[in-house]
Amino acid sequence: MASLTALAQGTIPPPPEAPQQEPVAIAVNLAQPTGDYKPIYSxxxxxxxxxxxxxxxxxxxxxxxxxxxxxxxxxxxxxxxxxxxxxxxxxxxxxxxxxxxxxxxxxxxxxxxxxxxxxxxxxxxxxxxxxxxxxxxxxxxxxxxxxxxxxxxxxxxxxxxxxxxxxxxxxxxxxxxxxxxxxxxxxxxxxxxxxxxxxxxxxxxxxxxxxxxxxxxxxxxxxxxxxxxxxxxxxxxxxxxxxxxxxxxxxxxxxxxxxxxxxxxxxxxxxxxxxxxxxxxxxxxxxxxxxxxxxxxxxxxxxxxxxxxxxxxxxxxxxxxxxxxxxxxxxxxxxxxxxxxxxxxxxxxxxxxxxxxxxxxxxxxxxxxxxxxxxxxxxxxxxxxxxxxxxxxxxxxxxxxxxxxxxxxLLHGTRVAVTSTGAVPLEQIVQTGVRGNNDTDALATRGTDNTAAVLVWNYNDSNAPGPATPTSVSITGVPATAKRVLVSQYRIDDTHSNAYTAWQAMGSPQHPTTQQYQQLQSAAGLQLLTSPAWLDATNGTVHIATDMPRQSVELITIKW
The missing domain is CATH 3.20.20.80 (Glycosidases)
Incomplete structure (x- = not known):
């Protein structure tokens, strides 16, 4: 995970010296609506x-x-x-x-x-x-x-x-x-x-x-x-x-x-x-x-x-x-x-x-x-x-x-345009799924309350282990009057928002102690990847870099 300090300086940090996976670039345009976001999840x-x-x-x-x-x-x-x-x-x-x-x-x-x-x-x-x-x-x-x-x-x-x-x-x-x-x-x-x-x-x-x-x-x-x-x-x-x-x-x-x-x-x-x-x-x-x-x-x-x-x-x-x-x-x-x-x-x-x-x-x-x-x-x-x-x-x-x-x-408002160099096209995923390269893609919304959110995932049909994918998210269309934005990053992966791996680390107890149960509850909720941070918005654009492990999901929220 790149430091937010570096991101605040308006640059996307370079990938690791020997990246194990091709980097993915995701572009979100808050100024280009594509349809209403309906809460179909509820x-x-x-x-x-x-x-x-x-x-x-x-x-x-x-x-x-x-x-x-x-x-x-x-x-x-x-x-x-x-x-x-x-x-x-x-x-x-x-x-x-x-x-x-x-x-x-x-x-x-x-x-x-x-x-x-x-x-x-x-x-x-x-x-x-x-x-x-x-x-x-x-x-x-x-x-x-x-x-x-x-x-x-x-x-x-x-x-x-x-x-x-x-x-x-x-x-x-x-x-x-x-x-x-x-x-x-x-x-x-x-x-x-x-x-x-x-x-x-x-x-x-x-x-x-x-x-x-x-x-x-x-x-x-x-x-x-x-x-x-x-x-x-x-x-x-x-x-x-x-x-x-x-x-x-x-x-x-x-x-x-x-x-x-x-x-x-x-x-x-x-x-x-x-x-x-x-x-x-x-x-x-x-x-x-x-x-x-x-x-x-x-x-x-x-x-x-x-x-x-x-x-x-x-x-x-x-x-x-x-x-x-x-x-x-x-x-x-x-x-x-x-x-x-x-x-x-x-x-x-x-x-x-x-x-x-x-x-x-x-x-x-x-x-x-x-x-x-x-x-x-x-x-x-x-x-x-x-x-x-x-x-x-x-x-x-x-x-x-x-x-x-x-x-x-946490997504709400209007769906906005997203492109990703790592996305599997709709027709392909309908016909054959995700059997080759990972599907590293995003869904983004813009609210009416000076907020936006980007849901990012790195998915493959195969549960075989694989390397993380260096991913850059560029968000354009931030109002020109917004010079600084508050960025929060939530993550589901092996070490975040995951009581299952915490349970396995305990030895998979079927009768956890009171202390173990409390630890599982602490690990089970939605967790931040890093502390929220204020980043610079340059010409209405914010850059965020993240490493997406295989089979992970991240939600990026921004507020200005």
Missing amino acids: WFGYDEGNYTTMRDGKVLLRKLHDLSPVPVYIRVHHLLTSGNGTPELKWSSTGVYSEDATGKPVYNFTILDGIFDEFQAAGVRPMVELGFMPQDLAADLPNRHEPYQVHYPQSTVSGKSDNPPKDYAKWGELARVVTAHLVQRYGRDTVRQWYFEVWNEPDIDYWHASPQDYWKLYDYAVAGVRAALPDAKVGGPASTSPRSPKAYDFLKGFLEHVNTGKSSANGKPLPLDFISFHAKGQPTIVDGKVIMGISSELTDVDHGFQLVSTFPRFRTLPIILSEADPEGCAACSSKVNPANNYRNGTLYPAYTAAAYKRLFQLQDKYRVNLLSMLSWSFEFEGRDYFEGFRSLSTNGIDKPVLNFFRMAA
């Missing part, structure tokens, strides 16, 4: 809805609220699933609906209220996913004789909880009663700020029926929600990766149904306030090294945005990527799949940073309206430290990836 989700009310879940919800200046939204599975509220991997329940001996619905909101009360107490907003099917409402399918719940890891998409309803009118009434209860409990003005999404991944075995049956499920659900709250935000279909022809056709069929059809519930035109689908990467292990699959996730987004752009009615609708992740199973730990150990260290945040910019670029390419990149990651209560789940914290200790979201929350 959405999170998890399978196990009952973790919401557990010890570490409560703590993490408040951390998510506190990291962002804008509302944070939370999406969970199993809000309608039958059971007593005991969570396990990829399963939870509320027992909100049952039927008496005569088939009359019986509602019990105790567990559901506990979840939503905790959302309210933490200051986060729910994205209400209407699923899965209550046991007494699930149809008996002739070719599927399964129990209501099939325990993980035997299956993640089996069991009668994924069956269609035996009575669609009762399903619609369930949606109405639940929505009416939420309105009564939390207030109409509060609930109209939420999003109601129908089901999860109905194009695969989370839905044991045809696409047309899902259209009907959607029709009755949104009719029920809107009967209770006429201006509720409703949408779907939360389908899987559009790079799959089957998933692409499902999403297309759904959009065509809403665009041209009438509701099977009431014969009226179909409402659609947002479109949701999922985007997932695909990591593998080659010669003992993790190789990420960022191209898969970005191809999903590319195909999905392209499809939405072909529907004039929907082109401006918000798109919610209601799961956007490096792969598809948060509950599959690195004990199950060794490739998933990427989740503990710096590869996860570096991947997310590289993908983050490309989501904005793909939005701009297709002129669609991206609202959310929902990270399907939360915490796994009572599991081993750093077990390798896709999570934001482990036993109350923040993982490095949570600090990426803290960085993203």
Whole structure:
């Protein structure tokens, strides 16, 4: 890291005598806007809805609220699933609906209220996913004789909880009663700020029926929600990766149904306030090294945005990527799949940073309206430290990836032009990922409050070790009246904002002492690389030099 004293003299220090990596030059032009910066980072989700009310879940919800200046939204599975509220991997329940001996619905909101009360107490907003099917409402399918719940890891998409309803009118009434209860409990003005999404991944075995049956499920659900709250935000279909022809056709069929059809519930035109689908990467292990699959996730987004752009009615609708992740199973730990150990260290945040910019670029390419990149990651209560789940914290200790979201929350205002000699072009990273030279690139914003921020990363799909990249960041467009700027540099790498390497240095204890736990907490938050410093701005330009380790992320903020 070059000294800020040298930088204050208006020069970029030379690279080391024998640089191990070609230097990269990043140019940021604050005077050249490229689009609004939207807080697409502020959405999170998890399978196990009952973790919401557990010890570490409560703590993490408040951390998510506190990291962002804008509302944070939370999406969970199993809000309608039958059971007593005991969570396990990829399963939870509320027992909100049952039927008496005569088939009359019986509602019990105790567990559901506990979840939503905790959302309210933490200051986060729910994205209400209407699923899965209550046991007494699930149809008996002739070719599927399964129990209501099939325990993980035997299956993640089996069991009668994924069956269609035996009575669609009762399903619609369930949606109405639940929505009416939420309105009564939390207030109409509060609930109209939420999003109601129908089901999860109905194009695969989370839905044991045809696409047309899902259209009907959607029709009755949104009719029920809107009967209770006429201006509720409703949408779907939360389908899987559009790079799959089957998933692409499902999403297309759904959009065509809403665009041209009438509701099977009431014969009226179909409402659609947002479109949701999922985007997932695909990591593998080659010669003992993790190789990420960022191209898969970005191809999903590319195909999905392209499809939405072909529907004039929907082109401006918000798109919610209601799961956007490096792969598809948060509950599959690195004990199950060794490739998933990427989740503990710096590869996860570096991947997310590289993908983050490309989501904005793909939005701009297709002129669609991206609202959310929902990270399907939360915490796994009572599991081993750093077990390798896709999570934001482990036993109350923040993982490095949570600090990426803290960085993203410090960007605000307008996106501005960035060029980098080390960037992998959009088309290449969508098609093949980052398999050769590193992607050393940046995303920058300018606020209206005399501030700017530059998010820089050095990413490669391969988790093999490699040298740091000498990187110079030149920021132009600073007002001529600003002679000095205050520069702060935050970093995620092996020695900053990283409780995982601190835990490893302790000997990887599964029962850390009180002192060790406090040390892990100290290492877990977002940390400065150096002390903030005032630098000279010469002719509206500031130069900053930094060495970017492989798989690292840095946020540079400036204020004048």
